[in-house]
Amino acid sequence: MDFTKNYSDKGMKKEKKSPGKRRCALMTQAGFKKITRRDVAREAGVTETIVSYVLNNNRYVNTDKRKRVLAAVEKLGYKPNTAARALKGKSLNxxxxxxxxxxxxxxxxxxxxxxxxxxxxxxxxxxxxxxxxxxxxxxxxxxxxxxxxxxxxxxxxxxxxxxxxxxxxxxxxxxxxxxxxxxxxxxNNGLYEGARSFEAILETLPQIETTLDQVFSEPYDSLIFTGCGTSFYLAQTASYLWRALNDTPAIAVPCSELLFFPENYIKGNQTLVLPITRKSCTTEVRQAMDRVHEIPGVSSLAITCDADSSHYNENYILAPETAEDSVIMTRSFTSMIFLAEILSMHVSGHEEMINAMRDYPVEAEKLLKECDGLAEKILREHPEADLFVTLGQGAYYGVSNECMNKMKEMGIANSEAYYSMEYRHGPMSLVDENTFLLLLSNEKTRKTDEDLMEQMRSFGGVTCGLGPDTDQMRGLDYALKTPEAYSELQAAALMGLIGQFLGYYISLRKDIDADSPRHLSQAIVLK
Structure with a gap:
């Protein structure tokens, strides 16, 4: 017998039921009943209109009635029909x-x-x-x-x-x-904030220059730029900038070296140590500075984003508006390179070089967008790339190291950095069709850069160049021209932007949180 058929007493005629009615009938048989607004009104002893006013909260309803309606809603387990609300133009939340x-x-x-x-x-x-x-x-x-x-x-x-x-x-x-x-x-992911940070530094330029005049009112036998991680790469660029414009010797040394072997680096009677740090709480920096201050003739000038650096330094120059929630240093890095440029130029009396950088925020804003678009295109067109190499000479060597670091920590990528001409001496044996090579070129290295990139491309590598002449250079698959008005010494703070965006897009390709890479924190604090 077919129990799915339902016949009436008269004429044994089959009764047709819609799927919706059949579903409701089954729910009723199982003990379920759809609660309606009418049920709520009946339970609360009010009209359906009052229930509507209370649920939509769009009319005044006296306290007693409102309480009764809400109590009925809770007791009956009433849920508004979201589809019906949408048809009436109400919010679905x-x-x-x-x-x-x-x-x-x-x-x-x-x-x-x-x-x-x-x-x-x-x-x-x-x-x-x-x-x-x-x-x-x-x-x-x-x-x-x-x-x-x-x-x-x-x-x-x-x-x-x-x-x-x-x-x-x-x-x-x-x-x-x-x-x-x-x-x-x-x-905002923070990468576009660098332009504003440059502007903030220029706004505080008089205070920065006053501090520099006080610190350098006496001569020094040597300068030591120091830092940890990204800040050490920054120290490499800062020491080059200083040597390019000033006669006093300068070197870059990791904080750990000054902590363990200060006597190997501090040789003169008067030594100025310049710690570079985003956060004043980094243990190695503080311990290193405590150690070098035990040596007679040592004083310090911090290049920092944290005014608390004054707690363990005689003087400091500050990059304002560089606070970052991210573990990764981006605008703090570029801002402190900009401070290092100003330091070297002001102390050497090259005020015209600083004045020529008054439009730095505008140029940075433009280059940020260009680097963003270029990095996205490179990773989209070469998703198979698994080795990222950055090359640079002079002021750009330290920046190259930082580009390497950004791709490594943001994208958990296999990345390396070298002086450009050193790459032929062994490392180039790794180049194949999955190798991406980023060249930071300056006005003094064009010919050798061009030859190098042609050779790397002949090995199958994908090549990209940034610099004042890269739009005319051979051997490049991608090129981004930097402002011609800036020399190598002025453009250093802008050259690292491409590495930040490459690291970011590598992280997106792998779906890695670029702001909080594994195992890392904003500052290394040792117990």
Missing amino acids: HIVFIADQIVTEHFSLLLSEMDKRAYDLGYMISLCQNRNTEDFVNSIISRQFDGVIISSISFSKGYIRQLIKAGIPVVLIENRDYSDVENAGKI
Whole structure:
């Protein structure tokens, strides 16, 4: 017998039921009943209109009735019909998050934190992988989401503007340059803050120069620039900048060397030690400075982003507006190189070189966008690259080391750095079609740089050059021209930007949190 048939007493006629009615009937048989607004009104002893006013919170309802309605809602377990609310143009408290990759650990952590916060505010977040099509965008608009969060390097800006035009609030996680997208919220990744940091230094230039005049009112037998990690690479560039413009000898030494072997480096009667640090709490820096201050004739001038450096130095010059939440040093690095440039130029009497850098923030803003676009293109066109090499001479050697460091710590990538001409002496044996070589070229090294890059490209390597003449150089697959108005000594603070963006896009390719690399912290504090 077919028990799925249902016959009436009259004429044994089959009764047809819609799927919806059949589902409701089954739920009723199982003891389930859909609670409606009418049920809430009946339980609270009020009209359905009063229930609507209370739930939408859009009319005054006296306290007693409001309490009765809310009590009935809780007792009956009433849930508003979100689809019906959407048809009536009411808020769904629903946000969609669009991303390029949605299955990795980093993304899961990001989404988890956002979901907790949204839920506390009464919102739900739905995750959606970027499809970057017109149908996809129309689907989002038609569903009347209360907001859209976008974390993507490929989602069309045209589609973003369509969402904004449709009246949907949009928040952009700045994985790329969104300066030309208006009326959207933006979460900055920090890489574009460098231009403002340069401007802040120029605004405080009189105070910086006053401090320098006081410190250098007496002669020194030697200068020692010191730091840890990124700050040591900065010290390498700073010592070169000093030697290029001043007669007093200067060297770059890691803080650990000064801590253990200060007598090997401090030889003169009057030595100025210049610790370079983002955070004043780094243990090695403080211990090294305590150690060298035990030696007669030693004084110190900190190049820093932290005014607390005054606690263990006689003097300091400060890069203001460089506070970073990220573990990674980006604008703090470029800002302190800018300070080192000013130091060397002012003490040597080359004020004209400083004056020529008054437009530094404008040039930096332009170069930031160009480096961003170039780095994204390189990683998009060469996703197979697994060895990243940075080459540079003179002031750019220390910057090359820092580019290497950024790709290593931000992207957990195999990266190396060398003096350009040294690369032929062994390391070039590793070059193949999966090798990317970044050249930081200056006006004195063009011919040899050109020959080197041609040779590396003949081995299969992918080559990229930054410098004043790279647009005319042979042997480059990618080239970015730096401002001709700046010499090697003036451009040093700008040359590291490309390494920061390359590290960032490598991290995106691997879906690694570039702000919090594994095993690292903002400052190394030893117990």
